[in-house]
Amino acid sequence: MADLTLDHVSKFFDDDGSKVVAVDDASVTIEDGEFLVLVGPSGCGKSTTLRMIAGxxxxxxxxxxxxxxxxxxxxxxxxxxxxxxxxxxxxxxxSVRGNMRFGLEESTDMADGEIDSLVEETAEMLGIDDLLGRKPGELSGGQQQRVALGRAIVRDPEVFLMDEPLSNLDAKLRSQMRTELQRLQEDLGVTTVYVTHDQTEAMTMGDRIAILNDGELQQVATPLEAYHRPANRFVAGFIGEPSMNFFQMEVHGDTLADDSFTYSLSPESEDAVSGSEHVTLGIRPEDVELVADGSADHTYETTVDVVEPMGNENAVYLDFGDESRFVATVGGMRRVEAGETVYAHIPEDAVHLFDASSGDALKNRSLESVELAEPEPQA
Amino acid sequence: MSVRDDIADQLGVDLEGFDPIRVVLYGTLVGLVAFYLSPLESGLMTALKTEAEFATSPPFVPPTADGFTLEPFSVAIDTLASAILNSIMLAVPATILSALLGSFAAYGLTNFEWRGQLGVVTLFIAGIFIPYQAVLIPLSRLWAIVNTKELLAPILDITLFSVQVPVLGTVELATHPHYASIINLIITHAAYGIPITTLLFRSYYKKLSTEMLEAARLDGASAFTVYRRIVLPLSTPMFAVTLIYQFTQIWNDLLFALVIIPSGSGPAAVATIALNELTGGIIQTFNTQMAGAFVAALPTLLVYILFGDKFAKGVAGEA
Structure with missing residues (x-):
């Protein structure tokens, strides 16, 4: 068992004489037993990266x-x-048995009986031992998925590579398999590289996630780190649903201004933006608070444009009275009606600031106000 | 009550679902079936008649009790037996060879990437469109230069073949030196069949899942193992298509046989050539000719029956 290292890996394709960069100088070390999720929009080079690891x-x-x-x-x-x-x-x-045997037959010198017992053991672990005699065409999507997993597991490799393995399943089965896959990986302790475009999978499954865009590695971090301390605007916008709200602002000393509103900065934030003329202000929808009156700092009068009720929460699309809209999520029991005038509070400690041209994070939200998940020690 | 119901009542039948257009349609279809089957029916009836009966009745009318005979068939079988065995010895290996080589070539040309691939594919496709006639002279020159019998002498004495057939006794297949020309014919047909079989297999292999073949590679299989254990078993329907197609082509071929088998007829003659011996000289014996045609067509029919369902799958493009 060992670490898997990608050391300044690039991939170029030749497209009628012009060079297309699919993966640009990606370096990451995946520790032994780690679950790394490669995530990014389609065409970002994540599958190419995986295929390079596979050979x-x-x-x-x-x-x-x-x-x-x-x-x-x-x-x-x-x-x-x-x-x-x-x-x-x-x-x-x-048959399912044949599918699972194939890799062992081709890559090892194991005796038939040994292979069979390994296959049966793995099938039992995945709950597909009663399907061993069937052909893939006679199985449901979820069962086929398990066979595909079993085929990989039975070989007991150094590294698992998974290329969007859950994307062909329906939503319910997908979330079930997500948990199961995670548990399996933990039990087996095999280094895993998992490619997905689904940010829920990325957030929930990985020990760390690597976010790719346009062939470039944007950030490699734990899911929470990527969520709360994004390295740049792309990561901030890609991770999280609904996405972070962004406002293009101009820097005027200790305030930021755009056409719809101005935002005053704390001295600390002012330092962070001192070198830039234009910045992007980012705020996660759940950090926008809807308050009763507009007297406090950083509170703006807005009109409710659309409300998307989700049950547990409502996504409220707010409007400054012109074209600039942003989203706030509020509790599901809170009643907000379209057309209503509400006051949105954008707390300073939850604000992210990015350089407008490079997209690099200048200041991430403060984590002081974030509650720790660890339970209080019992007295 | 409608008019139709009135009529139905008067006739005492149920006319529910009766549709005049359907009657016309089925009438036309039955007519077409009769039209297309009539030559076959006439042929069969002719083959079952004596010559005298044939002279006095229309070809499609079944023979009377007096005019019925199976003699044309026994004459045809006697005359064609060794030629049919020759044809089998030709068509079976040539068919299998061209299908197998076509499948190999298609696998290499479709499921792998290499430089200059497209040029080779183009050559294969061009090969399909070369007419038989255009290669006759080079072909006969080639086989005049290459002495197959001598070339094969160290590994195979091809004059020693003789086959025991239960009904017909010993059939001396290969005591004639020209028998080597059957091997020439096998090679020619195999080579000539490769372009079309390659193209057929190629279109089929293009539809094979790339991920599946990659999975097999990751599972540790070599290129040849992937072919043997994955691609070949999945090609059964396409093998049925190419086997039937090539078998029919080779079995029915006259042109190559005439050119490559030097004596024209004789012990090495194939069925299509030997059919000519049934014409009966100055007086045409149509009954033996017809019986001969049926006997000679039987093997292709058998192949269709044996591989028919797989053929249908292959044509429909099912994996």
């Missing part, structure tokens, strides 16, 4: 190492990895 794509520049072993020049079969594909990629003419 299905060549590495244009840089190295991939497992421990101290360089593996980017080895063929896929010698890399000791197992991959779960989005389409499951089961062999349709083989």
């Amino acid at each position: 299905l794509e060549t590495v244009s520049e840089g190295q991939i190492r497992l421990g101290d072993d360089r593996m980017d020049n080895k063929p896929p079969r010698d890399r000791d990895i197992a991959m779960v594909f989005q389409s499951y990629a089961l062999y349709p003419h083989m």
Whole structure:
């Protein structure tokens, strides 16, 4: 068992003579037993990265190492990895048993009986032992998904690679499999790289998440770190649902201004933005408070445009009276009607500031007011 | 009450669901079936008649009790037996070879990426459109230069073949030196069949899931193992298509056989050539000709029956 290292890995494709950069100088070390989620919008290079680790794509520049072993020049079969594909990629003419045996038959010298007992053991663990005699075509999507997982697990590889394995399942099954997959990975302790575009999966499953955009690694951090301390505007906007609200502001000394409102800054924030003329102010919807009157600082009169009730909470789309809209989430029991005038409080300690041109975070929200999840020690 | 119900009552039948357009449609269809089957029916009836009966009755009328005979069939079988065995010895290996090689080629041309691939595919496609006639002279020159019998002498003495057939006794298949030309014919047909079989397999292999083949590679399988354990078993429907298509082509071929088998007829003749021996000289014996045609067509029919359901799947593009 060893760490998986991506060392300045790049991938270029040749598109009729012009060079297309799919992955640009990505470096990350995935620790032994870690669950890393690669997340990003479609076309960001996350699948290409995974395929380079698998050996299905060549590495244009840089190295991939497992421990101290360089593996980017080895063929896929010698890399000791197992991959779960989005389409499951089961062999349709083989039974479930045949599908799960295949890898062991091809990559090891194990005796038939040994293979069979391993397959049966794994099938039992996944609850598919009664399906061993069936063909993939006779299974439901969820069952096929389990077989695909079983096929990877039974090989006991150094690294699991998963390419959006849950995206073909319906919503309910997906959340169920999400938990199960996480539990499995914890039990097996196998280093896992998991690709998804679904930020819920990214937030809930990974030990760490790596956010990619346009082939560039934006941030590698724990899910909460990425959520509360995003490295840049892209990460801030990508993680979280509904997305963070952004306002393009001009810096005037200790205040920020745009066409609709002005925002006064604390001395600390003023320091952070001192070098920039234009900044982006970001605020998460749940940090926007709807208050009764507009007398306090950082409180603005707004009109409710649309309310999206979700049961547990309401997403309230607010309007400064012109085109600039932003979202606030309030408790599900709170009644807000479209057309109503409300006062939105944008607390200073929850505000993120980003450089308008580079997008880099200048100041992230303060975490002092965030409650710790750890329970109080019992007296 | 409508007019239709009135009529129904008077006739005492239920006309529910009766549709005049349907009657016309079925009438036309039955007519078309009769039209298309009539040559076959006439052929069969002719083959079951004596020559005298044939001369006095229209071809499609079944034979009378006096005019009925199975003799044309026994004559045809006697005359064609060894030629049909030759044809089987030709068509079976040539069909299997061209299907198998086409499948290999398609796998290499479709599921792998390499430089210059498209050029090779283009050559294969161009190969389909070369007419038989255009290659006749080079082909006969080639087989005049290559002495297959001598080339194969160290591994195979092809004059020694003889086959025991239960009904017909010993059939000396290969005591004639020209028998080597059957091997020439096998190679020619296999080669000529490869472009079309490759194209058929290629269109089929394009639809195979790339992820599945990648999964097999990650599972530790080599390119050839992926072919043997994944691609080949999944190609059964397409094999049915190519086997039927190639078998029919090769079995019915006359042109290559005439050119490559030097004596034209003789012990090495294939069924299509031997059919000519049933014409009966100056007086045309239509009954033996018809019986011969049926006997010669039987193997292709059998192949269709054996692989028919797989053929249908392959044509429909099911995996």
